[in-house]
Amino acid sequence: xxxxxxxxxxxxxxxxxxxxxxxxxxxxxxxxxxxxxxxxxxxxxxxxxxxxxxxxxxxxxxxxxxxxxxxxxxxxxxxxxxxxxxxxxxxxxxxxxxxxxxxxxxxxxxxxxxxxxxxxxxxxxxxxxxxxxxxxxxxxxxxxxxxxxxxxxxxxxxxxxxxxxxxxxxxxxxxxxxxxxxxxxxxxxxxxxxxxxxxxxxxxxxxxxxxxxxxxxxxxxxxxxxxxxxxxxxxxxxxxxxxxxxxxxxxxxxxxxxxxxxxxxxxxxxxxxxxxxxxxxxxxxxxxxxxxxxxxxxxxxxxxxxxxxxxxxxxxxx
Amino acid sequence: xxxxxxxxxxxxxxxxxxxxxxxxxxxxxxxxxxxxxxxxxxxxxxxxxxxxxxxxxxxxxxxxxxxxxxxxxxxxxxxxxxxxxxxxxxxxxxxxxxxxxxxxxxxxxxxxxxxxxxxxxxxxxxxxxxxxxxxxxxxxxxxxxxxxxxxxxxxxxxxxxxxxxxxxxxxxxxxxxxxxxxxxxxxxxxxxxxxxxxxxxxxxxxxxxxxxxxxxxxxxxxxxxxxxxxxxxxxxxxxxxxxxxxxxxxxxxxxxxxxxxxxxxxxxxxxxxxxxxxxxxxxxxxxxxxxxxxxxxxxxxxxxxxxxxxxxxxxxxxxxxxxxxxxxxxxxxxxxxxxxxxxxxxxxxxxxxx
Ligand code: HEM
Ligand code: FES
Numbered sequence: 105x106x107x108x109x110x111x112x113x114x115x116x117x118x119x120x121x122x123x124x125x126x127x128x129x130x131x132x133x134x135x136x137x138x139x140x141x142x143x144x145x146x147x148x149x150x151x152x153x154x155x156x157x158x159x160x161x162x163x164x165x166x167x168x169x170x171x172x173x174x175x176x177x178x179x180x181x182x183x184x185x186x187x188x189x190x191x192x193x194x195x196x197x198x199x200x201x202x203x204x205x206x207x208x209x210x211x212x213x214x215x216x217x218x219x220x221x222x223x224x225x226x227x228x229x230x231x232x233x234x235x236x237x238x239x240x241x242x243x244x245x246x247x248x249x250x251x252x253x254x255x256x257x258x259x260x261x262x263x264x265x266x267x268x269x270x271x272x273x274x275x276x277x278x279x280x281x282x283x284x285x286x287x288x289x290x291x292x293x294x295x296x297x298x299x300x301x302x303x304x305x306x307x308x309x310x311x312x313x314x315x316x317x318x319x320x321x322x323x324x325x326x327x328x329x330x331x332x333x334x335x336x337x338x339x340x341x342x343x344x345x346x347x348x349x350x351x352x353x354x355x356x357x358x359x360x361x362x363x364x365x366x367x368x369x370x371x372x373x374x375x376x377x378x379x380x381x382x383x384x385x386x387x388x389x390x391x392x393x394x395x396x397x398x399x400x401x402x403x404x405x406x407x408x409x410x411x412x413x414x415x416x417x418x419x420x421x422x
Numbered sequence: 423x424x425x426x427x428x429x430x431x432x433x434x435x436x437x438x439x440x441x442x443x444x445x446x447x448x449x450x451x452x453x454x455x456x457x458x459x460x461x462x463x464x465x466x467x468x469x470x471x472x473x474x475x476x477x478x479x480x481x482x483x484x485x486x487x488x489x490x491x492x493x494x495x496x497x498x499x500x501x502x503x504x505x506x507x508x509x510x511x512x513x514x515x516x517x518x519x520x521x522x523x524x525x526x527x528x529x530x531x532x533x534x535x536x537x538x539x540x541x542x543x544x545x546x547x548x549x550x551x552x553x554x555x556x557x558x559x560x561x562x563x564x565x566x567x568x569x570x571x572x573x574x575x576x577x578x579x580x581x582x583x584x585x586x587x588x589x590x591x592x593x594x595x596x597x598x599x600x601x602x603x604x605x606x607x608x609x610x611x612x613x614x615x616x617x618x619x620x621x622x623x624x625x626x627x628x629x630x631x632x633x634x635x636x637x638x639x640x641x642x643x644x645x646x647x648x649x650x651x652x653x654x655x656x657x658x659x660x661x662x663x664x665x666x667x668x669x670x671x672x673x674x675x676x677x678x679x680x681x682x683x684x685x686x687x688x689x690x691x692x693x694x695x696x697x698x699x700x701x702x703x704x705x706x707x708x709x710x711x712x713x714x715x716x717x718x719x720x721x722x723x724x725x726x727x728x729x730x731x732x733x734x735x736x737x738x739x740x741x742x743x744x745x746x747x748x749x750x751x752x753x754x755x756x757x758x759x760x761x762x763x764x765x766x767x768x769x770x771x772x773x774x775x776x
Contacts, residue, residue, distance in 0.1 A: 139647050140523075140703035168704060205648040209707045213592050214516050235760040371471040371651070374643075375637040393637050 110150055110202035112418055113136065116173060118197055119144065125226060126192055127165075127177045130203060137171040141206035142311065143234035143398075146175065146328055148204040151190050159353055160187035161231035161328035163300075164206060168237060173379050179226040193408065200249055209327040212237060216296040216322075217243040222284060222309055224301020231300065234301050248276040250282040250305070279390055284309045298328040334389065338412040341365075341422045354410040360422075367408065367422065374410035386418030440605075441502075446662035448721050452491050456717050457482045457774040458694050458725075459654040463734040467743075469637045474652035476699045481640045482696060483652065487529035487582050488713055489539065493555055496583045496605070499664050503604040507669060508718045509612045513588060520588050520600070521575040522565055524700035528578045531624050550625060551579055560572040578601065582763075583697075584713035587611070591706060594643055598622055599707070605664035605694060605714045606750060607657050613668070620712030627742045645701045653697040658749035658756070659693040680751040685757045687720040688750065692732065695774045715737055719759055723757060725775045729763035736760070 117129040141164060151158040169327035195201070212219060212234050219238060221231045225351045228249055238245045247263065247270060254260065254275055261272045261304045274282040282305075288297060297318070300308040304353050306325045339348045339356055348359050357379060360367050370378040374392030383406050390400045392407035399405050406420070425471055438445040447457070457534035473485070482488045503510055513521060530539040543550040544590055545562045559580065562569035570577050579586050588600035596619045603611040614622040619639050620630070629635055645651065660664055660677035691715055701711040723729040736744075737757055744750040768775055 141647065142704055142706035145706075205646050206703070207643075207644070207646050208706045211591065214590065215592065371469060371641060372473065373471075373641050375641045376469045376471055393640055 110204055110255070112200060112202050113138075113174070115195060115197050115199045115201065118195070121177065124180050125177055126180075127175055127313070127362070128191065128195070129166075129173050129175050130201065131173045133200065138174055139169050140171055140204050140210050141233075141240070142211055143168050143237040144210035144212060144230045144326075145206035145208040145233065146210075146230070147190075147206050148177070149176070149187070151187060151195065153194070153254055155191055156186075157353065158187035158190050159333065160191075161237070163210075163326070165232035168233055169240075173385075175231050178228060182387045210254040210298070210300070210324060212243075213296050213322075213324075215243065216384075217242060217294040218292060218296070220246045220287060220295060220297045221245065222248045222282065222292065222297065222299045222301070222305070224282075224299075224305040225250070226387065227272075227299075227301030227305070227326070229300075231298070232259070234298075235263075235385045239266065243364065245270060245349040247271045248278070248282050250276065250288055250301070285316075288313055294322075296322045296324065298324040318348070334412050337415070338417045339413070340417060340419040342419055343422060350412070355410065356406075356412075356420075369409055372409045374407050379407055379409045381406050382421035384419040387414040388412070388418065389414040431536065432490050432493075434489075434493045436494065437498045438492070439660055440495065440499045440664040444661050444663070446492070446495060446716065447730070448717055449491060450724075452597040453717065453721050453724055454775060455480075455482050455490075456722075457654060457694050458728050458775075459694050460731050461655045461771065461773050462737050463769060464738050465735045467626075467632060467634050469634055469641070469642060469688040470649050470653045471638065474650040482715070484774055485535040486650075486698075487535075487584065487616065487711065488696065489532070489536055493583060497556060497581065498543075498662065500602075500604045501563060501578060503665050510604045510667075511579070511602045512611060512615060513573070514590075514616075516620055517575075517590065517705065517707065518567070518707035519598050520590075520702055520707035520709075521567075521573060521709065523705050524586070524588065525578045525701060526564070527583055527702065527709065532582070551718065553768075556677060558582060574677050575600065584711050586712070587710045589708040589710060591643065591708065596642060596708060597621060603667075606667055606712070607659070607695070607714075608668060608671075610668045625746070627746050628740075629651055640707065641707075642699060645699060647701045647703045648720075650698050650700045652696065655695040655697060657693050658752075659691045659716065660689050660752070662691055662718070664714060664716075670748055676752055678749070681737045681755050683755055687723070687751070687754045688718055689760070690719045690756050691716045692722060694718075721764050723760070726763065727769050727776045729760055730765070730767065731769050733757065733760035733764040742751060 112133040113130040114133050115128055116131040118125040119128055121127055125410050148159055148161050162176040162178060164174050165177055166173065166265055177189055178188050178300065181188045186192045189255045223231050231247060232332045235247065247267060249271065266279045274280040297309060299306050310325060333353045334400055336351050337350065348363060350356055350359055356368060357369055357372065368378045370376040376393045383404055388403045388406045391410040394407055397403055440446055476484050478484065488490055502594045529542045532544040539555050541552045548561065549564050550561045552559045567573055585603045586601060587604055590599045590663040598617050601611045620635060623635050658683060662675055665675050693714060696713040698711045702709055722732065736753060741750065744753055
């Protein structure tokens with residue numbers, strides 16, 4: 105059994121939902137079944153661009169009970185890192201991409217008595233997969249979905265058909281705005297609120313809920329488990345004199361192993377301490393949970409499984 | 423999974439006992455593949471987690487769930503324990519999805535790793551499971567609990583070696599929300615049920631202050647489907663007794679006083695837990711597997727490196743750890759026994775025999 109790497113997928117369909125939003129249907133390249141997942145999960149999509157690879161996390165919006173394909177919806181962000189522009193502009197039906205196994209940092213609390221989902225715009229996507237579960241389990245829930253214009257979204261009919269009175273819509277171009285304060289004010293004890301959308305909406309919901317005295321454990325905002333990536337840099341190995349280039353999505357540990365080195369390591373996730381390496385020169389961008397704050401400030405040590413260089417070059421005692 | 427697991431059809435012994443006359447023993451092959459937990463000559467708690475990735479081929483670590491020569495004995499022992507105390511298997515009602523996740527993971531893994539012993543045929547939601555070692559053949563509807571003789575979690579964990587616990591993840595915390603626990607090292611599912619990660623680790627000395635649990639929890643919260651991890655834990659047990667539970671303390675606590683220089687090689691056992699952790703796909707719960715291996719000092723001493731190293735580890739283990747692990751009383755007797763095998767020679771790195 106090998107640790108699950110990226111899963112090769114083929115773009116089976118692209119649906120233009122609005123001028124800004126496209127829905128992509130992704131099928132496994134080997135024709136088999138994709139990993140099952142839970143509502144609220146996301147995958148990291150890897151796209152091979154001409155000059156660089158893009159890696160963006162997207163929520164899975166298809167049914168968790170469907171394993172023949174995944175669906176994601178992507179809003180074109182012109183000022184983003186380029187992944188969404190690439191998906192909109194360069195990806196065609198039949199193209200191959202890769203997705204990470206699903207991860208979930210936005211799961212429905214299964215012991216919650218009532219669930220309020222508040223979505224803004226494209227932030228509806230994680231809720232689409234959660235709603236399958238909430239409905240199947242017969243849970244008590246309500247969806248509040250705010251968007252700019254009705255023609256901006258193709259999800260309305262489906263949501264109305266499947267969730268009837270439980271779905272509430274707010275079209276801002278028609279002067280309808282979601283009012284989190286009012287929604288949250290008269291909820292029974294034990295209700296959970298989930299929010300996904302623009303930062304402003306998340307802030308409002310979280311602040312309102314706190315002000316009303318909701319416990320932190322009942323307030324949920326979407327998070328992605330983005331692997332640390334960043335600027336490329338050069339690692340110089342002091343003992344051998346070797347110089348290795350570390351790309352934006354590589355780890356120092358992986359590159360060392362690819363080049364025939366076998367540094368000590370165990371967890372590969374910045375917690376066990378095995379891969380601690382002395383730094384001779386250079387500045388470190390620490391991503392681990394192992395080194396003390398004091399050591400981190402000194403830039404004298406580095407956990408090579410997760411941390412990166414803040415400088416262009418770093419000299420390691422290897 | 424299938425190509426790498428070279429133990430495709432382990433020889434399985436007839437039933438031996440873990441109580442009463444204690445007929446359990448390890449064959450020479452079982453000794454060679456024992457997961458000896460010490461990579462160095464000393465030991466201290468750490469966040470000793472690594473990917474559970476099918477390596478090294480042929481070892482006890484390679485299969486998703488290791489099946490070995492003690493399979494029939496351990497499954498018989500589990501039945502006995504459950505007959506006496508059904509509370510050893512409990513799952514909170516909300517965890518039905520996690521129960522099915524567990525059943526699917528175990529059936530697909532066993533069928534892939536041990537095709538001669540287990541097979542699974544899926545025709546849509548109609549599944550046929552065959553366990554030739556226990557002579558079980560059942561056809562059932564996936565996700566319809568009424569079509570199985572027991573709830574899915576109990577059904578499948580009565581057929582897999584090791585204890586298992588189920589953990590819901592809420593509020594950046596893991597909770598003990600279910601388990602099948604019949605071969606544990608002095609802790610109780612019934613007592614821990616519903617506790618959170620820090621609470622059920624409450625009795626462990628030092629590790630809280632060292633930040634071990636904080637870092638371990640943080641890591642587990644982001645555990646991903648399809649990328650399981652593992653770690654080793656260990657203690658010492660008198661007699662090859664699987665069920666050293668608080669519930670039955672009156673039956674085994676006194677064993678410790680029976681150790682003498684004459685019988686220590688036979689009675690004192692190193693108890694190793696190969697623990698693996700799995701994110702379950704549909705429930706987002708975590709399955710924790712605690713696979714227990716027992717080896718007597720006599721058996722262990724057939725590997726010179728292990729006897730040397732265990733002598734040093736036990737000799738230098740801090741008092742509070744030896745006390746917590748429950749062998750501080752008979753440690754001197756074990757040390758005297760092992761000292762005979764420790765000639766002071768250097769030991770090679772890693773846990774494998776030389
Ligand atoms: C969900 C996963 C886990 C479960 C269910 C679990 C459960 C337990 C239990 C029941 C005990 C016995 C406590 C007692 O004395 O009552 C224990 C001990 C311990 N656990 Fe965990 N554990 C888990 C994960 C971990 C991880 C990831 C680590 C990583 C460092 C860890 C480190 C320890 C240590 C060091 C001890 C003391 C063992 C000894 O000295 O014998 N546990 N665990
Ligand atoms: S390998 Fe564990 S901290 Fe780097």
